[in-house]
Amino acid sequence: MADTMQVTPGAAGTLPVAPVKGYWHSVWGRLRRDPVAMVAGLVLLAIVLMAIFAPWLAPASPYSTSMLTRLQPIGTPGFPLGTDELGRDVLSRLIHGARLSLLIGVMPVVNAFFIGSMIGIVAGFVGGRTNTAIMRVIDVFYAFPAVLLAVALAGALGSGLVNSLFSLTVVFIPPIARVAESVTTKVRSVDYIEAARASGAGSLTIIHRHVLGNVLGPVFVYATSLISVSMILASGLSFLGLGARPPTPEWGLMLNTMRDAIYVNPWVTVLPGLMIFTVSICFNMLSDGLRSAMDVK
């Protein structure tokens, strides 16, 4: 019977034929089955759409003041979410405020993602003393508490939107670079990188084809979890008067200017804070869902 046992070509392929799909396709497939991440994603999508279509959605101008209708409570006819200390429609200001708040929440993280990943990947891939040198410099920045560093930088540069964007970016580069470095160091010693080197590929090709794909995923997940921190820090800077300037609608700034009215009209005052809270928690939940969806096995 032994001689009837021959290997036929293709005999190894007796696994059930599964539909062939790409990596990101399968990530999406898993993410779709995660209700928490999907709800968070939908809420964020709604808020982004709200920001984009703000001029059409807002019932009134976010700037028009009226001394007659100051500090109206929620449910006032004409002002569904009440008015602020200058009589501006809070609903319209929240809708318009989403634009700037999302921008200064997300932009620093996006910038830091690119810069930090680049630093981390180079340090991790080159290794040795270069790595030590780069990471020590990064550690110096990392040693400062994020809030302190942001406030110090923004304070030194002077108030203003661009300066606060810049200082927040600087705050987020070190943690992202550290994560990118540690993931790269791990990936660098895996056999498939050796195999790629053995096939004669140069460092740039290896980084481009083999390292980026395996490093940027985890770093991206980490970065999305930083967006919530960034939102809160950005609001904090505005609150301290270091970010957006009045009368620009921005959630952190709104929180600041309305805080005197907290005893008069507590619920209206809390609304911008609620928005910040919602957006940050949604980013966090989406990031958690993404992490588990991207985890192959």
Next chain:
Amino acid sequence: MNHPAVAGRDEANAPQRLVDIADLHVGFQSPERYVHAVNGVDLTLERGEILTILGESGSGKSVTLRTLMRLLPEKRAHLRGRVNVDGRDVLAMSRRELSRYRGRSVAMIFQEPMLSFDPVFRIGDQIAETVRRHEGVSHAQGLARALELFEMVRIPSAKRRLGNYPHELSGGMSQRAMIALALSCRPKLLLADEPTTALDATVQIQILLLLKELQRELGMSIIFVTHDVGVANEVSDRIVVMYAGRIVESGSVGEIIGRPSHPYTIGLMASRASGEQRGQRLNAIPGAPPDLSLLPSGCAFAPRCPRAVDTCRETLPAAREVSVSHWAACHRLEA
């Protein structure tokens, strides 16, 4: 009498056997699929016997072994059937009973000895602590027992080694230390899950011989799990061969190695590379083991089997006697 289907299940005789597994099914639920890891295993073990479960990855050999210690994740693993060890129902044990049962009745050694030890404590203290907890003796008495155990597993300069941390021991030495830990509470049954697979050949044979000697000295029983026919031949009294969660053949070492009857066992023996086959093609078993979430209705080996006929694909083969102590689950034993 080792063959349940032929000898019948003699209930009066059952307490004498150390292990009695009947119709064991183990399945694992994951969000995507249900994996049938063990599908109706009957297995008995006499006192003082060394039994080897031989099988490849996914055969269910390790799962069967872990069931004996109830080491499977409670939430995901669905267990069905009867598992009796030393006359007690393992599947019905409470948490309290389990922790007394583990270590005192049954102990286990693994492929990776480092996992059995906590890296931050000295090995001697860890063994002493285990002895103290199970037998209620003092730490000093526990240490004395640890020294005794280290000498028993033939660790050179045992006293000094007791003061070592796990990472300070070489591969063979830490394997011995793990055996010492497993034997610390005088278990009646030792479960060995591929304990020599990661070792070098010259060390592997030392550990295999040690286990055999210990079994003789202490009179315990051992269930040994391996994928290596040679290792099975060296240690066992009896071998059962598993494929896709079922036992396909069972017999004494001489019967399984010398006169394999199930086409899978025959294929396994024939596919081994050796000097005699130089220059010839190896008689590899074609194909791959079945997906355990989509088991075929008939014999699981039928798709790879050179003797398979329609019956094999339709109905599950029952165990059939080859000799008194040797049986195989195959429709086509005579073919």
Next chain:
Amino acid sequence: MMNTANHLTDDPAVRLDPTRDRGGKAQPLLSVRGLRKHFILKRDGWGKPASRVHAVDGVDFDVHKGETLGIVGESGCGKSTTARLLMHLLAPDAGEVIFDGDPVGGLGGLSLREMRRQMQMVFQNSYSSLNPRMSVEESIAFGPQVHGLGRRESRQRARRLLDQVGLSPALFANRYPHELSGGQRQRVNIARALALEPRLLILDEAVSALDKSVEAQVLNLLVDLKREYGLTYLFISHDLNVVRYISDRVMVMYLGKVAEMGDTEALYRAPAHPYTRALMSAMPSMDPNRRTERAPLVGDPPNPIDLPPGCRFCPRCPLVVDECHRREPDLMALGDGAHSAACLRAAEVSGLDDASLATSQEESP
């Protein structure tokens, strides 16, 4: 040990590629001389090495065209380090690697890039040696693309190779590594290594992690591919049975040095180094009536750190004499010269039977 090529020159099975062959059949495809790699564990206060691992410590060997050279040994013997040094994945401390007459690296020799077209490697871990984010087809096509083959042609080659290694391209080309079984992944790794059309394939424990029934399939595949493409193999394994099956010649390594080398059957029939003997009698027996009663060696293979003078096998050797502690034996030819061993008592050892070896052994504490 260098004049073993003669028996191969007349072998009709050795097929040379006329466009790439340079020195003819008699010239070894790969010659390694004095290869050495020490890893430094500790440095003293002045930054000088205080403790080092002698991973590969002066290794010489030839691989002849069309043959399979097996390398066996236990962990720490330097067999995998040798493979990585040959591929220049690690930089050697010293030594010369000559590929078909051309020195590799250095001025006027074969460039690393060119060498890597001629020499490829399959790793042990089939999973970690494939990029999880690349489809099977992309992984195989990567090498040819690096060497300038067009995207389309590379993919066509990948599909052809998949078919060659027994995986249907229609079913597997777009799959990802985690969707394959261990045996299938190792087939992909072999296809990937062949994609650059190398002449020498280094197989570093390439079948060791596979189940036995799958291992046999992959070994058959390797034999077929060798014939099909006229390949030369360097087959590294700890499994003496598999090495005996596939190799024409075998090299046994111990603590970074060659202990013994010879034609497979001669070496297995009459091993001349006590270590080779011990390795062989440590193999689990396949005969229920002749089980191993006594372990041939006591204790673990030592780490190749800060070695004492003399023969490295001394502390574990059952046949040790005073001379062994004083002098480190070189590889010396036995009889016809095809078989050589690094043991002062080699001539006696190859005549011994196992029983006399076992009785001369003492249980050391």
